[in-house]
Amino acid sequence: MNQVTAKSARIHPTADVQSDQIGEGTSIWQYVVILPEALIGRDCNICAQVFIENDVVVGDRVTIKNGVQLWDGLRVEDDVFIGPNVTFTNDKFPRSKVWPDSFPPTILEKGCSVGGGAVILPGITIGAKAMVGAGSVVTKSVPANVIVRGNPARIVGSENHSHECGDAPSRDSKSTTNPWSDSRAP
Numbered sequence: 001m002n003q004v005t006a007k008s009a010r011i012h013p014t015a016d017v018q019s020d021q022i023g024e025g026t027s028i029w030q031y032v033v034i035l036p037e038a039l040i041g042r043d044c045n046i047c048a049q050v051f052i053e054n055d056v057v058v059g060d061r062v063t064i065k066n067g068v069q070l071w072d073g074l075r076v077e078d079d080v081f082i083g084p085n086v087t088f089t090n091d092k093f094p095r096s097k098v099w100p101d102s103f104p105p106t107i108l109e110k111g112c113s114v115g116g117g118a119v120i121l122p123g124i125t126i127g128a129k130a131m132v133g134a135g136s137v138v139t140k141s142v143p144a145n146v147i148v149r150g151n152p153a154r155i156v157g158s159e160n161h162s163h164e165c166g167d168a169p170s171r172d173s174k175s176t177t178n179p180w181s182d183s184r185a186p
Helices: 161-165
Strands: 074-076 106-108 146-149 154-158
Antiparallel strands (some): 146 154
8 A cells, every 4th residue: 555645635625634644546525534543545435424543444446435434443455345334343342431452353355345234343354355235234254255145144155256357246155165054044
């Protein structure tokens, strides 16, 4: 991630950008708040009403849609899509005015996508090129190249490499190596 000053980014006048670690070509829209220690990569699109806390790293070419809050401990690798109103949590046992010694890291690996309204619990990794369906509640880490959805989120298919060439992703959910399989799943 090649960091430059916030002056080379496009920042809406209503945004409160306290960090000077904003990558070149990044767009920051209305009513965004970015705290001073946050690191934001190049060519990102941070849409309206996003809040980014201090201990957050966002890679290059990341899209963060409206109404998302990125809390301490979140690591977002390159080429990630975060849909509108995705909810991240960073404290497994939250209490008012009681903070943990450290926050468990939550990692969104390169090229993954999180659909609108999904909830991601703390300390989870979303694997590279994985896709989380809109409204899903992710309670455990998601392997690379899979599609999950539901509450709790379950693997329903895989994202294969031919998808990059324009083919539809595989929807084969009969994998014998599915660590998420559950006989109660629909």
